[in-house]
Amino acid sequence: TIAVSLYPKLGYDLQKDLMPCTMLSSVPNVVVINPQRLPQVKSFADFQKYVKSNPGKLNFASAGNGTAHHLIVEMWKTATGSQAQHVPYRGAGPAMADLLAGQVDFMFDGLGTSVPHINTGKLLPLAVTTAKRSFALPNVPTLAEVGVPGFDAGTWYGIWAPAGTSPETVSRLQQEVAKALAGAELAAIWKTLGAEPGGQAPAEFARLIDGEVRKWSKVVKDSGAKID
Known part of the structure; x- marks a missing residue:
């Protein structure tokens, strides 16, 4: 589509x-950061405030131009008036590797590949991108719950x-x-x-x-x- x-x-x-x-x-995407790279961010509210205070300074990884990883972030940027630099990779694997290594700031990643790193504490989940919460991360709010009304992707x-x-x-x-x-x-x-x-x-x-x-x-x- x-x-x-x-x-x-x-x-x-x-x-x-x-x-x-x-x-x-269907699989939600999840907004994840490397907590060692952004130690001041503890929640999506912190993240959104930091992005707005530093327009265009944060960057995000994706599996490539035009992929769901990329366009879901663009959807959030438009909905919130946020600015961030896109760093496209040749696939989700290299993108995740650089996020874990602290080379990029955040990613809207597929749940299946992020959950193992969330469980080990290497990534911090801030919100899921679908209309309802995920059974895999029941304590993680939806973007709609944290100030992006109607967001569902x-x-x-x-x-x-x-x-x-x-x-x-x-x-x-x-x-x-x-x-x-x-x-x-x-x-x-x-x-x-x-x-x-x-x-x-x-x-x-x-x-x-x-x-x-x-x-x-x-x-x-x-x-x-x-x-x-």
Whole structure:
């Protein structure tokens, strides 16, 4: 849903060439800092105040230009009038490595990769980016709870079928996926990743996609984000 607005020549039309089946899972992003680099920051309120007091001086790591890591930060910057310098990496791994090493100030990272470092105290979580709190970090507030009303952005994964696939086939695929997601094996895997299971009906998934396309189109336009 980001690529639709980011790539001028995508090569396919998401809403014409594909039929939504169902979501597999959704994962919040979490605002994390290295507490050794920013020892004065103990909460998101501290962080927001520090950012506003030092406009453009803090930097943030991402998995690359135009990635969810990057654009969720741009969404927050626009919503709060904040300024920070983007440091794009070639993937989330190198970005996280430099955050842990104290080379960058903060990151809006996927929950699954941050939680192990949060548990060891190497990273401090300040807020999650979704509308509701995560079961993996129940004591960490949402951005909406700490002064960014209406903020809701995360990472999700879904299944589509080629356009023209019969509604019966799409429905059957959704039902089988929902059944698998309800099983103990996948539930255990999703839990380790901090992911919420999907399984929504095709029509509900289609509405989500439409909303996501509109949301990210605005973020790309407002931020001027471009792919390398």
